[in-house]
Amino acid sequence: MLTINHLTKRYGDKLAVDDLSLHIAPGEIVGFIGHNGAGKTTTLKCAVGIQSFDQGEITVDGHSIKTDPLSCKRALAYIPDDPALYEYMTGRRYLDFIADIFRVSAEARNAKIAELAERFGLTDDLGQPIAGYSHGMKQKLAVISAWLHSPRLIVMDEPFVGLDPRASHELKLMMRAHCDAGGAIFFSTHVLEVAEKLCDQVAIIRRGKLIRAGSMDAVRGDASLEEVFLELEAEA
Amino acid sequence: MTRILLKKQLREFFRGWFYDPRTGAARTKANTILMIAVFLGVSLGIPVAMIVSLATSLCAPLAEAGALWLYFAILGLIALLLGVLVSGFGASAAVYQGKDNDLLLSLPIPLRSIITARVLTVYLMGLLYSGVVSIPAAVVCCLTLPLRLSTVLGALVWVLLLSLLALVLSCLLGYVVAQINRRLKNKSYITTIIALVFLALYYVFYIRGMDFISSIASDPAAYGAVPEGAGRILWYFGRAGEGDLAAIGLVLAVLLVLGFLMGRLLIRSFLDVISAAKVTERIKKPAAEKASKQRSxxxxxxxxxxxxxxxxxxxxxxxxxxxxxxxxxxxxxxxxxxxxxxxxxxxxxxxxxxxxxxxxxxxxxxxxxxxxxxxxxxxxxxxxxxxxxxxxxxxxxxxxxxxxxxxxxxxxxxxxxxxxxxxxxxxxxxxxxxxxxxxxxxxxxxxxxxxxxxxxxxxxxxxxxxxxxxxxxxxxxxxxxxxxxxxxxxxxxxxxxxxxxxxxxxxxxxxxxxxxxxxxxxxxxxxxxxxxxx
Structure with a gap:
């Protein structure tokens, strides 16, 4: 679904991502963990075509993000760590905008918006301008917009930040259901307990280099993910 | 504290001149000078030429007729209108709608420091645009009349007083716009309409003012007498431009009182306005759910x-x-x-x-x-x-x-x-x-x-x-x-x-x-x- 081969990204002299390779197969939830400034967000942004990169190749569903970005973007949805949405739109108008871009039919979008908004307790707020939303409500709206067009790959940067416990629970259920239906999810998080319980695969990045990747069981062995992560940090 | 915020505000205001917005890197000196020269040349060249022409036609006849106060009063009003029109409608956004409101309010910074720093932006805008009129008018006056220290000082003080008055009026306008925004639904349209009404009034004033100025130029002595009633305010303001210390003191005192009151009003309203901006959106009834149509x-x-x-x-x-x-x-x-x-x-x-x-x-x-x-x-x-x-x-x-x-x-x-x-x-x-x-x-x-x-x-x-x-x-x-x-x-x-x-x-x-x-x-x-x- 998502293949990253030898990705390298520099900001001036600073090497943000260093020869990173990763493969995410359909049906997998892949957690991406690392310390602050490790290169997680840069990798995610490169993967969804928001940021250019210096070397390497990224493909989504077999399409290159460099040469055929539109095909890639049609197959994916992205939620950034700070969901800055169009504040002058109402929640409903924003969702309609996203649905129009992805050519979601009126019937399909109305049904999906009703279902997802109910799930996240956002139904009564959809008619309000986004300017009045709290951070958590914006995050919920971003999640709904990501699921609205049934993407095959969902890329999320710290998706649980700002969500209330109920919404976090719903999101976890939706992530699992999405992958059970053949989709894939690649997300970054600092909450190692969530990653441990939710992910099929885990990738650990440090100073732009992928230092460990594989199935959750293979990576953590008998220890907890937290212990493995701290151990790897200490080694480096 | 206020000084730190003022520096931050100044950096934001002039950032585009000194830093490349894309890379954030500092511009070279030559590049900065070029930017400032182009800005001044392009934005101020034509209006300044017009004002110089107007000021030149008025200054000497009015001075000869002993009515120089009228020169400062007329050009002061034009400067004020320009300054208030340009900075006034941005004042609400400049004072209340900073994206760093939450950050600044969460820091141990007195509210008056935040307001002072925000008001500085309004002042600079007002000074820039009122200065398009007031500075050339002051220069023309100094060059036309025999050079005396009192003339130069008077003109300088007049420019500063004018910018302060523009600030007070702009802040008042910003406050009114913010209050309207708090209470009305279609706020952007209402604000636009109010602005257009002001604009229409400006043009009415401008057209009438031009007739008035033409008649003054032809017979300045007739208009030079000390006016009674409301015109007396203009007289004091004009006298301040002539360097009359009593008039300067009076105008300055009035401005300080008005500025103090305006500052109190902004400080008292700040939290209400910025929190109401969110609350009023939330307490409205949800919009009726409409089935959407698909668009391209x-x-x-x-x-x-x-x-x-x-x-x-x-x-x-x-x-x-x-x-x-x-x-x-x-x-x-x-x-x-x-x-x-x-x-x-x-x-x-x-x-x-x-x-x-x-x-x-x-x-x-x-x-x-x-x-x-x-x-x-x-x-x-x-x-x-x-x-x-x-x-x-x-x-x-x-x-x-x-x-x-x-x-x-x-x-x-x-x-x-x-x-x-x-x-x-x-x-x-x-x-x-x-x-x-x-x-x-x-x-x-x-x-x-x-x-x-x-x-x-x-x-x-x-x-x-x-x-x-x-x-x-x-x-x-x-x-x-x-x-x-x-x-x-x-x-x-x-x-x-x-x-x-x-x-x-x-x-x-x-x-x-x-x-x-x-x-x-x-x-x-x-x-x-x-x-x-x-």
Whole structure:
């Protein structure tokens, strides 16, 4: 679904991502963990075509993000760590905008918006301008917009930040259901307990280099993910 | 604390001059000097020349008649109007709508320091625009009258007093706009209407003022007497400009009291206004759930850009005012047709067809005042990730921005062009040219405006007013069509013996269309690359 081969990204002299390779197969939830400034967000942004990169190749569903970005973007949805949405739109108008871009039919979008908004307790707020939303409500709206067009790959940067416990629970259920239906999810998080319980695969990045990747069981062995992560940090 | 915030505010205000908005790197000294020179030259050159001419015609006669106070009073009022009009409608955004409100309020900073720093932006805007009038007026006075220390000091103090008065009035206007925004639903439209009423009052004042000034220049002694009643306030203000210490003391004292009261009002209202901005949105009843209709991606993008435009009074006022003025001017052309054509006939009787060329050029000039495509790129701000992560071609995003400007401008330009054609009552070719030229010119300015919007775009603004009003891109967008406009009128003036007005207008329309194509092509190549690199 998502293949990253030898990705390298520099900001001036600073090497943000260093020869990173990763493969995410359909049906997998892949957690991406690392310390602050490790290169997680840069990798995610490169993967969804928001940021250019210096070397390497990224493909989504077999399409290159460099040469055929539109095909890639049609197959994916992205939620950034700070969901800055169009504040002058109402929640409903924003969702309609996203649905129009992805050519979601009126019937399909109305049904999906009703279902997802109910799930996240956002139904009564959809008619309000986004300017009045709290951070958590914006995050919920971003999640709904990501699921609205049934993407095959969902890329999320710290998706649980700002969500209330109920919404976090719903999101976890939706992530699992999405992958059970053949989709894939690649997300970054600092909450190692969530990653441990939710992910099929885990990738650990440090100073732009992928230092460990594989199935959750293979990576953590008998220890907890937290212990493995701290151990790897200490080694480096 | 206040000093730290003032420095931050100054850095934000002048950031574009000293730092490259894209890379954040400091500009070279030469680059900075060039930027400042271009800014001053382009934005201030013409108005300053007009003011110098007006001041020169008034200063000596009024001084000779012993009515120099009237000189300072008249030019002070013009300066005040300009300063308040320009900075006043941005004052609400500048004081209350900073994106760093939450951050600053969470820090141990007294509210008065935050307000003081915010008010500094309003002051600088007011000083900049009132200074366009007051500084040349002061210089003209010092050069015209015999050089005395009291004259120079008086003029200097007058400039400062004027900027303080502009600040107080701008803040008051900002406060009123903020209160309106708190209470009304369609706030952007209401604010726009209020601004337009002020603008209309300004023009009424301007037209009457010009008559008044003409009569003063012809008989200054008649107006030099010390007035009674409300006119006495103006007299004190004018006397302050003459260097009268008592008048300076009085005006300064009044301004300090007003400034203190204004400051108290802003401090007391700040928390209410910024929290009400969110609360009022939340307590409204949810909008009725409407089943949505599917639109094409392009229609969705266009709707997004038009939605951004109509959601902000600042955006509409600064970048779309021509859409309202063009129909008004068109109607006025039809209404005063006989009078206008008679005047143009008298002035340019030897140049057949010149009136229609002049009218068409005027319509183009007015249509060129709309430049919503320019700030539309920077206004993407932190939401840029949405456009970048969606499956839409960057060229399509740019096309929707172009279309938004054309949708807002072209219908008004078409109407005004038709009115101008009817007013001029030329032959069919002239009428066609009079309608086609403004439309082609709209296409040209839309392309140039968007291209300028992609030049050194700063998406990291903290106040919306920065990309809309304070950027160099917007300034250039306002004047970019001037060479073409000069060609439209000046070219025909020179070639009227060899070419008819209709043919000339159509040729200029073709030229505008061709230039629009050139810029469009550039947008679709270089513009796309620039947008993707943001």
């Amino acid at each position: 991606p392009f229609a969705a993008l266009l709707g997004r850009d038009l939605g951004r435009f109509t959601a902000s009074a600042n955006y509409m006022l600064n970048c779309g005012i021509a859409s309202l003025l063009l129909p008004l001017v068109g109607a006025a052309l039809l209404w005063k047709r006989a009078l206008l054509m008679e005047a143009l006939g008298e002035a340019f009787g030897a140049l057949p067809g010149f009136p229609v060329v002049l009218l068409a050029t005027g319509v183009c000039a007015m249509a060129g005042m709309n430049d919503l495509a320019t700030p539309s790129v920077a206004l993407e701000g932190k939401s840029l990730w949405i456009a970048r992560s969606l499956p839409v071609d960057t060229a399509q995003v740019l096309r929707s921005k172009l279309a938004a400007q054309l949708v807002v401008t072209a219908p008004s330009a078409l109407f005004c062009g038709l009115c101008a054609a009817i007013c001029a009552a030329g032959n069919a070719l002239e009428a066609l040219g009079c309608v086609l030229l403004p439309l082609c010119y709209c296409a040209f300015t839309a392309c140039v405006d968007l291209r300028l919007g992609l030049w050194r775009t700063d998406i990291h603004w903290t106040q919306e007013i920065a990309p809309i009003k304070q950027s160099l891109n917007v300034l250039f967008a306002l004047v970019c069509g001037a060479p073409l406009l000069i060609l439209f009128a000046g070219g025909y003036f020179a070639l009227s013996d060899t070419v008819g007005a209709g043919v000339w207008l159509l040729a200029m329309a073709a030229l505008s269309a061709a230039l629009a194509c050139v810029f469009y092509r550039n947008l679709m190549r270089q513009g796309v690359r620039l947008f993707e690199a943001l």
